[in-house]
Amino acid sequence: MLKKAIIGTAIFTAAALPAAAQDAYVIGLTGALTGPPAGTYAPGVDAMRIYFDRLNKAGGVNGKQIKLVIQDDSAEPGKAAANAKKLVAQDNALLVINTSLSSTYAPVIGETKRAGVPLLFANAVCPKEVNPPAEPLQFCSTAFAATYDSRASLAFIKETAKEAVNLGLVAMAIPVSRGEIDFADTQTGALGFKTVAKEIIPPPTPDYAPFATKIKDAGANWVFSWAPWITQVRSVEALRRLGWTGDFVTWAHLEAESELVRLKDPKLFVVGANALFQDGLPIHKEIEAAAKEGGSQYPANQMAEGWIAAQVIEAALKSAGWPATPQKVADALASVKVDTKGLRGGPIEWTKENHFRTKQYYRVYRWDPTKNAIVVAKDWYSYDVK
């Protein structure tokens, strides 16, 4: 009798599961939640979890709940491939999110493309395929953008420098970072800068002093770095310990706000596309309250990227309607326009040809010792993305 009951329950559950899955918008996510680079990606994933939990409590989208299926890939391509396969084949995800190192992109792109499922890069560097003319199934909501970030940073140096610029460049020895610093190097001549040092630093570096010594000895008075935060911050700290007094311009990753406060270095400039939480906008307060309520391990000021990605997904699902299919979601994403409520300098707007954004906005922050606070060093400025 008991055996029959168990078998009966199992059959009922197996039959009921797909129905239950179809009764919600299923979003799959593969991300680096563990492993050395997890600090860059995990806060964004947590932000999305909190956002969708809140949304579900408020009734979901089009009366349906959003089910976020999160898979850890430890920033390993093999695990990312297995995750993507599971998400599209087993979980029937309408959309897959990749929040991991660029080395995981190829297998995830392959799996999603075969299944015809749209792929959103969120809080992970945008691949060039999302720029015009965009691949139909790839989208990116991440703030940082190859080539545009270097142009914005170098333009800021040009505008701010009071003397001839001897530039030091710092990258991490990973393809994305190296490519960007190589691009920056090609731009310096036209701006009248002289590149005096270019350091490509391997990720597992115990001591940054040898690299900093080279930059200092080369006579750099400005340094630009575009790399994962750990390389950026350890480079500037190593330079300061050697007594270097120049200006350091770098990308405002998620950690930037807390780190500006920790370092209190008035000559460290962070160039970013997200407004820092010290601006105290209503949306910042909303995220802070949600992070507290959601019991996040991460500071709210690291959640803007994940929040923006979730805003985009909500808008796309609303537009896709119910019942949704991967194609309907892809079509909705291709025409999305999201007001980020001040988290960015302008809206995220995608077209059939442009899955990155039509305008990329930048703002520069630094620490001001006289005010004992972070201040805006240069207000929003933008570039058209063509």
Place this chain on the structure above:
Amino acid sequence: MQLIVNILVLAAIYALISCGYVLVYRVSRVLNLAHGELMMLGGYMLIVTAATISSNPIAAIAGALVLSLMVGGLVYVFLMRKMTGEMVLAAVLATVALGILLRGLVILFWSAQIQYPAQTLALSNPTLNLPGGASISFYSAMLIVATVVVYSTLFAFLRFGSWGIRMRAAGQSPLLAAQRGINLHGVYALAWGLSTLTGSLAGILIALDSGLSQTIVMIGLKAFPAALVGGLDSLVGALAGSLIVAAAEVLMIHYVDPLLADVVPFLVLIGMLVVRPWGLFGTREALDRV
């Protein structure tokens, strides 16, 4: 002068880490591939002690080191002891599994954020100016001091200490040592404890100098070639190997290409394996057992 300082700091990091590899291998012939994770755990122990035991830096660091010693001993008692009599490969694989477990647990308890224990303990990291225009951070200088103290203490302990002599005996011949009444499990547990303690000291000082994240595990792996170059069963070798690898790395960064920093330790290692596979100060017999 700055180059020499850079070499000494890097050599101190490698030496402090690699002596842990040597201690465990020398006594039990096990390659501990979780040493990087145990080193990382030492850094997180400091965060625990700073938050729970005392905000006094010396007490917090001492507490973290005691905890690390205990963790090392417990790793032996609850994991490695079960590997006794099994193939060496099984023991090595057990350490790999331990490393994966520790990485997961660290994320679970402390998240993936970069932690700054120096900030928690309200410690500053002043720059010390040295003759010749060189400079060094306080905690980098402490790394060099700690390396000198650790190696001097270990040499004295292994030469004159009763447990040190037992450790050497167990390393040379476990069978004869057991027949002489030496408690092999006690000796092995002590070796694991000391290995974890020295690795943790490196982890703590690195964390105080530049913060703590999971990337520190990779630094643990980078020190492994230094131990192999010197000879996996020799503390003098670990010291010499660290100095050679660090010098090669810093000079390559400065004069050739910074990208070589990642491969230089392994180039030196390959060169050593070709010329003298058992390392500079290692013993041939130990290599055969590997």
